[in-house]
Amino acid sequence: MYIDKKEIEQLEQHYRRAFINSLAGFRQVVLVGTKSADGITNLAIFNSLIHLGANPALFGLMSRPDTVQRDTLQNILDTKEYTLNYIQAAQYKKAHQTSARYGKGISEFDKVGFIPLYHSGCYAPFVEEAVVKIAMRFEDSIPISLNGTVLIVGSIMQVDINDGMVGGDGFVNLSASEVLISQGLDAYFVSKEVGRLPYAKP
């Protein structure tokens, strides 16, 4: 199949959305936990986590202004704190369900059935069921003027990982815990190891 820019623009809208989204490949599923300034918790599924640097430890998240993720962005801008939570494949239906458009003042924790968990020093709730829990502090929001999306940049404040997931070299073994991966808008996967390789030299 061969398709060019003009033909992509002429695709039916839902087909194009599924095609371009899934074409971008596999990504980490992240449940982003926040709490509004007036105390309403929020949980939203993201698939746009980006590693920006290890020192300082910075992760990015893309936020689109036209989705339910907008509540998450507002809470992050208001409170400067959010959590990143990785869950196991067994919970994929609940994770997907956080993308439903619940009304104002309603928490996805209650509706979907994840348990909020609090650590000292973080205003935002974690997901108790998550095997990886990361507390983030908002650092910067960078507008992508071409299409009105925003890159949220945050620094890692705390990491809480199930025992035994971190190897002697620092590598975090997510595969053994069947951590959930996604592709496109609605497809979920786990990983199967191919191999690890030494640092490449010419």
Place this chain on the structure above:
Amino acid sequence: MYIDKKEIEQLEQHYRRAFINSLAGFRQVVLVGTKSADGITNLAIFNSLIHLGANPALFGLMSRPDTVQRDTLQNILDTKEYTLNYIQAAQYKKAHQTSARYGKGISEFDKVGFIPLYHSGCYAPFVEEAVVKIAMRFEDSIPISLNGTVLIVGSIMQVDINDGMVGGDGFVNLSASEVLISQGLDAYFVSKEVGRLPYAKP
């Protein structure tokens, strides 16, 4: 295991790099093909592909100024064109090897053994062996001032996919072709399907 920002800053450098990189989870492996203004081809492995939007179809790539990916960034800025290539798991050693620091004027296509392929209307080379080939046009470079990285924003100009990978709804089936995924600096995976779900409603 529980670790906070201060303890992360005090980790040994290689351990911290492996820890934070792998903590960011799974991502799509992309071989980025470029050609310099004076005709030298370049091929570099990236794991920072970001879906930015479907209409217009925009993808992002993070580039770090301190790596071999710098040649890629320079070629993109000079020629405005680049290709994104997804490969199968069987080729993971060759894909990893493109991250070696070959000298100026040396092409990773020759050294590693991928075959450059040209389509009319794109100056940059594709990878013939790739099951997904995407021609990109550079649109914008957005600096992340916190750590000197750059978000390269590009629009999709052409997509060439192996026959039979695109479903009736537009979904691109990468899993059946064992398209390569990575985690951290050196770990490679394939995907195993968990399921697809309908659009979530409250």
